[in-house]
Amino acid sequence: MKILEVNLPQKKYSILIEKGILNNIGKEIRKIYKNKKIAIITDSNVEGLYGEKIIEILNKYDFQTKTIVIEPGEKSKSLHSAEEIYEELLDFEITRGDMIIAFGGGVVGDLAGFVASTLLRGIPFIQIPTSLLAQIDSSVGGKVAVNLPRGKNLVGSFYHPEAVFIDPDLLKTLDKRFLYDGMAEVIKYGCIRDKELFERLMTIENEEELSNNMEEIILKCCTVKRDIVQRDEKDNGERMLLNFGHTIGHGVEKSFGYKTYTHGEGVAIGMYNITRRSVEMNITKDKTSDLIKRILIKYNLPCEMPDIEKEEIINAVKLDKKNKGDRMNIVLLKEIGNAFIKNIDRKDVKLYI
Ligand SMILES: NC(=O)c1ccc[n+]([C@@H]2O[C@H](COP(=O)([O-])OP(=O)(O)OC[C@H]3O[C@@H](n4cnc5c(N)ncnc54)[C@H](O)[C@@H]3O)[C@@H](O)[C@H]2O)c1
Ligand SMILES: O=C(O)C(=O)C[C@@H](O)[C@H](O)[C@H](O)COP(=O)(O)O
Ligand SMILES: [Zn+2]
Secondary structure: OEEEEEEOOOOEEEEEEOOOHHHHHHHHHHHHOOOOEEEEEEEHHHHHHHHHHHHHHHHOOOOEEEEEEEOOOHHHOEHHHHHHHHHHHHHOOOOOOOEEEEEEOHHHHHHHHHHHHHHHHOOOEEEEEOOHHHHHHHOOOOEEEEEEOOEEEEEEEEOOOOEEEEOHHHHHHOOHHHHHHHHHHHHHHHHHHOHHHHHHHHHOOOHHHHHHOHHHHHHHHHHHHHHHHHHOOOOOOHHHHHHOOHHHHHHHHHHOOOOOOOHHHHHHHHHHHHHHHHHHOOOOOOOHHHHHHHHHHHOOOOOOOOOOOHHHHHHHHOOOOOEEOOEEEEEEEEEOOEEEEEEEEHHHHHHHO
């Protein structure tokens, strides 16, 4: 088992990575939680595959469980879903001394974490991420949120879990499209911080080799994210690097009503297009966007900007959390593995799209 400790001024927790850890989840949770009640928030796909199993394992350790199931997909990351979950949790008579488990992909993690952070002003929660994206990104770092009709993650907070349990075996049932969706955020880490990872990803020949290297990839990504979050928990500086590709990406996701592009696909388009522009502007080393395009194609990810008005993306940028008054921060690369934050006038953002 690989263990990463997250040490923040107000919170310490562990990320445990091990194939098959779900089978020991009762024992692991008992080590950090002594009471009885656990509410498991999951989506119907994950519940269909692993719902009975997790209940059976938890029951052996004398927990009293209730499962709350949401519809899969980004549309569920809403205040409406949060309100429905609050009602179910209150019916379960949950208290601040009880525990919530977010058992699913990034949608479940963000939504369940948001609910946990707000109901009764905070109920402890555990992340058991089941998608690749959730295992390498969303379950770590404490950003929890729901969307509003006008944009992504507009209501949220920083609220850390009590622990993160990552079982790479769960990825065996993941749809290929969502495996590659997660790979977009893996590629992001390579672009911003880890040239070696980027180059390694370029050499992987097939899905079997990817799968054999998955535990290592998860550990690497969680380590990069953990280190950045420890230095800048609240997203005031270095953490903004983790948003590479997201300014355009969130706009693309939203413009298509969250139906056409997954989060990772939006980020892929964002990483390529902002880098293409910054190469043209001589900010980024020549050929960097070509390298990004090549790796995105290799992992079945889109790179070209879809047929939408530039204005749509510029409107979405108004809601970017990296805005500060009339100025905003954008994330650019000097070259692969080396990202930086550029502070620009908001009206100039059109130059980078
Ligand atoms: N909080 C953060 O730091 C952070 C970071 C990155 C992304 N996000 C958010 O994460 C969300 C995207 O997450 P996602 O890509 O995991 O999407 P998702 O949660 O919708 O999961 C993708 C699909 O895979 C299914 N699934 C999940 N695990 C499975 C498994 N083991 N086997 C079979 N099917 C499984 C789900 O039911 C869903 O249909 C977005 O809302 C994004 O904004 C948050
Ligand atoms: O953890 C972070 O910080 C990130 O930016 C990680 C991103 O991959 C993630 O999509 C995050 O939810 C984006 O946050 P937002 O602040 O742009 O809503
Ligand atoms: Zn992301």
